[in-house]
Amino acid sequence: MNVIVCVKQIPDPALPGALDPATNTLKRDGKLILDESDSYGVEMALQLVDAAGGGEVSLVSMAPNGEVSGMRTALAMGAARGVLVSDPALQGSDALTTAKVLAAAVRRLGGADLVIAATESSDGYTGTVPEQMAELLGLPSVTFAKKVAVEGTSVKVQRQTEEGYDEVTCTLPALLSVTAGVVEPRYPSFKGIMAAKSKPIDEVKAADLGISPVGWAGAGQQIASVTQAEARAAGEIIEDDGEGFTKIVAYLENLKVI
Amino acid sequence: MAVNNIWVFAQINNGAPTSGTLELLTKARSLGATVSAFMAGDGAAAAAALGSYGATKVYATGDLAGKLPGVAVASAMKAVIDGGDVPDLVLFPQNYEGRDVVSRLSVKLDRTVLTNNVDVEINGDLVSVTTPIFGGNTLVSTTFTGTGPHLAVFRPKSFAAEASGGGAASVAAAPVPDLGATGGATMTASHVEESTGPKLDEADIVVSGGRGLGEAGNYSLVESLAKQLKGAAGASRAIVDAGWVPYSMQVGQTGKVVKPNVYLAVGISGSTQHMVGMKGSKHIIAINKDKEAPIFGIADLGIVGDALKVLPKLIEALQGR
Numbered sequence: 001m002n003v004i005v006c007v008k009q010i011p012d013p014a015l016p017g018a019l020d021p022a023t024n025t026l027k028r029d030g031k032l033i034l035d036e037s038d039s040y041g042v043e044m045a046l047q048l049v050d051a052a053g054g055g056e057v058s059l060v061s062m063a064p065n066g067e068v069s070g071m072r073t074a075l076a077m078g079a080a081r082g083v084l085v086s087d088p089a090l091q092g093s094d095a096l097t098t099a100k101v102l103a104a105a106v107r108r109l110g111g112a113d114l115v116i117a118a119t120e121s122s123d124g125y126t127g128t129v130p131e132q133m134a135e136l137l138g139l140p141s142v143t144f145a146k147k148v149a150v151e152g153t154s155v156k157v158q159r160q161t162e163e164g165y166d167e168v169t170c171t172l173p174a175l176l177s178v179t180a181g182v183v184e185p186r187y188p189s190f191k192g193i194m195a196a197k198s199k200p201i202d203e204v205k206a207a208d209l210g211i212s213p214v215g216w217a218g219a220g221q222q223i224a225s226v227t228q229a230e231a232r233a234a235g236e237i238i239e240d241d242g243e244g245f246t247k248i249v250a251y252l253e254n255l256k257v258i
Numbered sequence: 259m260a261v262n263n264i265w266v267f268a269q270i271n272n273g274a275p276t277s278g279t280l281e282l283l284t285k286a287r288s289l290g291a292t293v294s295a296f297m298a299g300d301g302a303a304a305a306a307a308l309g310s311y312g313a314t315k316v317y318a319t320g321d322l323a324g325k326l327p328g329v330a331v332a333s334a335m336k337a338v339i340d341g342g343d344v345p346d347l348v349l350f351p352q353n354y355e356g357r358d359v360v361s362r363l364s365v366k367l368d369r370t371v372l373t374n375n376v377d378v379e380i381n382g383d384l385v386s387v388t389t390p391i392f393g394g395n396t397l398v399s400t401t402f403t404g405t406g407p408h409l410a411v412f413r414p415k416s417f418a419a420e421a422s423g424g425g426a427a428s429v430a431a432a433p434v435p436d437l438g439a440t441g442g443a444t445m446t447a448s449h450v451e452e453s454t455g456p457k458l459d460e461a462d463i464v465v466s467g468g469r470g471l472g473e474a475g476n477y478s479l480v481e482s483l484a485k486q487l488k489g490a491a492g493a494s495r496a497i498v499d500a501g502w503v504p505y506s507m508q509v510g511q512t513g514k515v516v517k518p519n520v521y522l523a524v525g526i527s528g529s530t531q532h533m534v535g536m537k538g539s540k541h542i543i544a545i546n547k548d549k550e551a552p553i554f555g556i557a558d559l560g561i562v563g564d565a566l567k568v569l570p571k572l573i574e575a576l577q578g579r
Contacts, residue, residue: 013529013530017391017392017530019396024398094370095364095370095371095373096364096365096368096369096370096371099365119512120512122531125373125374125511125512126371126373126374127357127373127374128357128360128361128364128371128373129361130361131328131357131358131361131362132361132362132364132365134329134362134440135329135332135361135362135365135366135440136365138438138439138440139439139440139442140329140439140440140441140442140443141326141328141329141358141440141443142326142443143328143354143357143358144354146505159445160354160505161354161448162353162354162506163450163451163506164448164449164450164451164506165448165449165451166445166447166448166449167445167446167447167448167449168326168443168444168445168446169443169444169446170442170443170444171439171442171443174442174443179505179512180495180498180499180512181498181499181500181501181505219370219403220369220370220402220403220404221370221372221400221401221402221403222400222401222403223398223399223400223401224386224399224400224401225398225399226396226397226398226399227396227397227399228395228396228397229390229394229395229396229397231395232537232542232555232556232558235542235554235556235557235558235559235560236558236559236560237549237554237557237559237560237562238560238561238562239549239562239563240545240561240562240563240564240567240568242567244545244561244563244568245561245568245571245572245575246575247559247561248522248543248545248559248561248568248572249572249575249576251541251543251558251559252487252520255519255520255541257462257463257487257519257520258487258576258579
């Protein structure tokens with residue numbers, strides 16, 4: 001059982017985001033970390049390989065610079081190797097180009113029984129890349145998986161819906177997108193962190209994968225303007241002195257909702 | 259190429275179009291183009307309802323026999339487009355099925371897709387969409403380049419739904435072609451997680467809890483308050499990820515978008531991810547220990563304090579009213 005996980009290295013979401021004034025793209029020049037959403041996919045992949053009793057977990061990632069620290073985190077968790085498509089030309093790429101690049105990286109690894117991605121990244125959150133990759137790779141797909149079990153040549157998935165969940169059976173090979181919180185991502189052990197340093201990351205350019213045009217030239221979109229939204233008028237903020245609840249009661253009374 | 263032909267991916271739930279579908283039909287109609295709805299399932303049953311919001315034609319795939327809509331509907335759309343009816347713009351709702359269909363279609367047509375939008379504007383041949391970022395404090399306007407079909411995905415409640423009084427739409431069959439290997443996923447059962455009280459995205463009052471509640475057991479305070487106010491209980495992503503409450507209760511970018519009359523955020527700091535899902539609420543009340551929490555930046559009434567001290571008193575004060 002071989003699984004490929006798509007991972008994204010993003011600016012720390014705890015820090016305020018900013019746009020590059022020259023390009024109006026998200027600033028990604030600082031330290032990048034493994035998107036927490038992807039840690040669930042990595043954990044799930046490791047568990048599935050474990051349950052199958054053999055095989056390995058590989059990673060694919062794309063970044064405009066050669067940043068690997070987020071990938072090292074996933075390698076330290078237990079993934080065996082990765083392909084990083086690192087190319088300044090990729091800056092400004094739209095989701096479709098990103099999917100083409102990652103799908104090509106999956107092919108470079110020789111494909112897998114399962115390809116796993118998060119439902120969306122925490123910084124760009126377009127949310128289309130997994131399903132686009134499935135179409136590019138000619139695979140069936142199940143998005144928003146919250147529980148996954150491989151049974152022979154198919155995979156059984158509990159898929160999140162608006163009002164509950166669906167049970168879905170899917171033939172392998174397939175692509176899944178997994179929601180956050182479905183498994184408990186392991187903390188890398190010291191041994192894992194040390195081992196990750198020598199695990200192979202195959203760094204390639206978009207052109208090596210035969211993908212062009214990429215970046216701004218390949219994007220079917222152009223940012224026309226960036227404006228500040230109308231701010232909400234400042235409200236009344238008070239420190240609770242034990243009677244703060246009366247303020248809420250009065251506010252609700254005033255709105256005639258109680 | 260003016261924008262003359264707009265499609266809406268229509269979703270039918272329990273025999274009626276979803277509110278998101280009606281919102282998109284209303285908006286499409288206002289753009290001055292011919293509007294067609296494209297849906298999975300039986301078109302004849304939905305033609306009157308879709309027509310009354312402005313669709314003049316309904317493409318329907320017929321029963322999907324358990325196939326997931328993503329690849330099935332996208333393939334049916336591609337077949338109609340190849341057959342000569344080429345839309346200039348296709349509008350999708352931002353939800354599970356909408357995203358799956360648009361993603362598959364974008365590859366089949368080799369066209370970009372713009373998601374998370376709250377508005378669309380047409381200037382001659384140019385189609386632009388508006389996307390809020392950084393929790394909604396910044397608006398980005400993006401224009402599609404190249405030729406259509408342009409593919410755009412909209413958040414729920416971006417537009418008001420208004421009936422047009424139009425007659426039933428004509429129905430055209432849009433059968434799903436052979437999907438080959440991509441059709442390997444089949445739904446075998448569907449489960450509804452029952453909740454009592456009003457639905458989260460329709461309630462007039464929403465009370466949501468977050469990490470500031472300390473532990474899972476304290477979430478019952480949020481539920482009690484919601485019940486007292488005849489509202490719905492919601493949650494931040496943090497406590498959904500932590501397994502305190504099911505995903506169906508999540509308010510935010512990946513969860514539900516709510517616009518109630520009153521929104522009470524209890525122990526929620528106000529991450530970008532949460533704020534985009536509730537910023538449109540008419541009145542916002544926040545309770546949080548940290549006075550620097552971003553939620554206070556958008557709150558009409560903010561109580562800086564421990565939610566576990568404020569909530570029990572509030573619940574008691576409301577009892578018997």
